[in-house]
Amino acid sequence: MSALTPLFAPRSVAVVGASRTPGKLGAALARSLDGFAAAGGRLALVNGRDGTMYPSLAAAAADGPVDLAMICVPAPACPGVLAEAVAVGVGAAVICAGGFAEAGGPGVGYQDELAAVVRDSGIRLLGPNTSGFLVPPRALTASFVPGAASVQAGRVAVVAASGGVNHALAFLLAEAGHGISLAVGLGNGVDVTAPDVLAHLATDASTGAVALHVESVADGPALVEAVATLVPHKAVVALVVGRNDVAEFAASHTGALATSWRITRAALAQAGAVLVDDERELVDAVGALSVTRAAPAVDPGVGVVTAQAGPGLLLLDELRGRCARVPALTEATQATLATLLPPLTFQRNPVDTGRPGPEFGAVLSAVSEDPRVDVIAGFALYEPDAVDLAAVVEEGRRTNVPVVLGVGGTGTDVLRCRADLISVGVAVATSPHGVAVASGAVLADARHRARIGGTPDPVEVSVAGPLDESQAKDLLDTLGIATMPRRACADRAEARAALAELGGPVAVKLLDATVLHKTEIGGVALGIRDSAELESALDALETAGACRFLVERMAPGGVDLVVGARRDAVFGPIVLVGLGGTTAEAVADVSVRLAPLTAGEAALMPAELAGRALLEGWRNGPSLDPAALGEVVARLGGVLAAAPDLAEIEVNPLRLTDDGLVALDAVVLHRKAADARPRQ
Template structure:
């Protein structure tokens, strides 16, 4: 198969198969949309050929007429005829095709057969196929509109590419981006994705110099690792902003079990973020992010400081409030900066950060330049209502040198026509213009996340030494079912701290262990077959005396093996697991212990394996992360230590193809660091399964009270 999508998206010639003159027909809409295309162009209508009008009886005839310059065939024929038309197009020399029709996979067994035929023709001929079930694509730079939506032909050319699961969303996002003052380099609706997938288009865009940023919309992911690789490749060169559908499918936490923590919406978002995409919540945030990221990109860094200059206090406060909520630092300005500002602004204005200019005066450009030049300010956000009497915002921004070398986002408030005029001038100067505080806050967040993500992935720029360190050398999980002691011994071998313990074959050994360890100890049943020890009375905590030990052993029952273990100090319990999930393969999951955290599905996810630096960022994604930072005088989590444990566990799973899951629950944060209080290692099922299984997870139990 030819991986090159140039014949699809930048064809020398296009032929519409099933072209029609009947208004309302797909073949008529496509012929009309493609009419302005300046390259070679032909229509095919077997029943009403009219060569004088460029309508031929067959693709072969059209190709002959156009001397083989046909690259792309646009098929406007119903599903049953598509495979044959595709084969004809391929035979006539077309290297790419677009099928818009429905009636394939979604239409029952007969449709599935049509889909199989299409796939077969594509595979056998090597022709690349976009669709079916899509409204097509457009490449405004080339005057190429392979979409039946009429307005698509009027989208202005620009820098942003759209790769959408759905043709409708491709159009909607492109229109939204244009409404925000942007242009489109390429807009693609993947549709059913029988051949060309989002990953393919991303690979194409990595090489496309016209595109400076990419919008990605996903509904389902056919191949996780492939998509991740493609996003990683594009994101290294240009920003990718991703919107993933499917949140509400897992929204009903009441019904969901721990298994829900790894469902595709969350995992897909985590995977995309890890690969370098900026992940957004809705299409407006996507537009805001791309309006900024298509024009400017901060250098890689963990916590770029935001300077805010506002001509009106109230909107500036809305912006600062959102930045604070998003955890974006709004640093105090240096005394040098403040001294300079005091000479530019009236005495009563607030001159720290935000800088509130009051009604902007002729010094506004110097206020912008001065604030942007502060050592703590990496990115500037500017708000002003249009007031022609007092300041021309676009001119001030230019005079202040805002743009690629002095990154800034600017909000212009005012009547729509004033805003549009100012925005166009700002965009021409390379300064992203947004429509309000919320939009600007979205843009700022996207710029910061992009810079932070690149720093964490080790791109040039600052890197917090606290996040560094190496994962422990990975070693594979030993074969066979492992009981708690064996699991902990394996973890200890990976450099993960576990409590002092003794595996005991009988009561005498248990008593000996108590004497050796001293009280209090935990006494547990030791049996790899028992996953829910607490529920069968198999866990006894705080055992101090021989008498108490006998009570515990009696309760566990005779003819058992026992684990006698030193009690850990009090602390905060985490859950850390690595497991294999559908579509994406091995993932790391980290959360806090306790049912509330679980009910909230408050969990951070990463694809495995991963570097320590990346793993070290997981705790800060947790909503309840305050518990890890000295809550009520408790211990503070060393992120680097956590990163080393998580990355080590991830490497261990990667090295153990016969292991489905390793879970440490709880992993306790104590004043002395992390310690694994219980661990379960689940082997892969030995019977081959039709799909990658989602292993069950032991439920948090009273062992959380292990104190």
């Protein structure tokens, strides 16, 4: 029993605004609900102008309790009908109509009125501006889309921002042979939001995995918490819209402001969701994870088994592109394979069986028993004369290692073969690409579960501001983040003394907490070696407005990173890692996580950078210790999470040298200062 039971498991449903005119929403909905009535649910049709129906919700409720009201009236009438539903004890309602916040104008007011009824009553409301939901295991089709009633029951739940996408995904899943436990489109989300539905699904035994479609996020922490709570029990696969600029059309769709695509993705992955790039990947991934999950593993390996080399090559190429590890099989496994396969084929991994044959199951089994293999990705054309794939795969399985098998072919026999495989717990696909997506998702899910759950080290810090660069670096020092020896100098005499003490070459900078872009105004001089150069540098800095100076020993060369922590309006504190330089910035090569986070989690960030090769001994340069970077990033994130008055900490650059990481510049902004800072 969850808070959404009246919505998703009602015993009785009323359609307010039911109609007998084909093409009208109220007619389509009433017809969709025929199945619910046929299965023994109570269906009450309400229409004050149709003598064959109940004249009002109250009249319908007088004949017996109404759990769910499907409200099919125009937007201006909806608040009144919702209030009537509350009055007669209805537990939940769905409003399909558009014309609310997404339409602007008076619609905003109608939506506010709905929110007020919900707030005052506790009735659960789905929508408005949604095509509803479907619960095939209960024969409940609370949707006006005609084909929705034909979607079979199964183990995949769909939680979509949009009613249209909800149906599109349910249909794609059905076409791929997967049934649905619950599929819901949230629409404008006045009351019921994705976290609510995810919490409901935690209690739903029929759901094996969840497909989550996200357009915008109102409450970031609630979404993260809901995903993180669900993932240990059921896999979550997320498709986030908005990689590109779609804000104008999106605003017309739900009235919500665009959420950062990048941060939303990072937050969901950090909570344990598997990310995909499009609806078909979503279907492949969630379909597979509804059938099978791998044991949690930090760095799982995939065994590739193919009955044809060409498709196997496509599969391998795609797996490598997804950074899946394809380890060489053990000598023992290779010896076993040599007894099963002709000597001409490749048997190290990928394993090429030459053609599908009766030994295919034994080959899968041998590979799945290899200790280096956590997931199997296979492909075979459908050749029933040569082998009964479903039978040999089932007979051959001697481990719990998940198998994703692509079966190439066309016609009903092939569809049946794929269904048979699903029924024995083997994930299926139709193409090598689909196998790569599905097995990649199983791998990602295994990695996520091996990773999530640590407790970040607490950071106790109080930072009174504003801070100049030297004070910001003092903060880094207290956090154990390396800086170069430096002196904050109140005048030229102190600067001269600092040079003498530190030795050249040094950097000499304008020191002023109110100046955020020193370089741009000529406030930085580098490589100062002697008194003459110092005097000339100090002259220039004074011209730029400097009263105080920072003198700091120059760092050795290396590769520059940018790391920082700041606050996101939706998700709260976040940390960022990127490469230095304008190119990295222009290609937006950055990794993001929510803070606070463990150093272990932060250590995974550099591997996500497109330019990560620069950190891995590029041209005999230094190699990054990800753990060391993870410590730095986790501490920065910890500070921001612990100090609510801080807006941002940025270390730019954090230089990777042969001696490790060292912070060359640092900016710490308090909230007011940040608000005033011009954003680029």
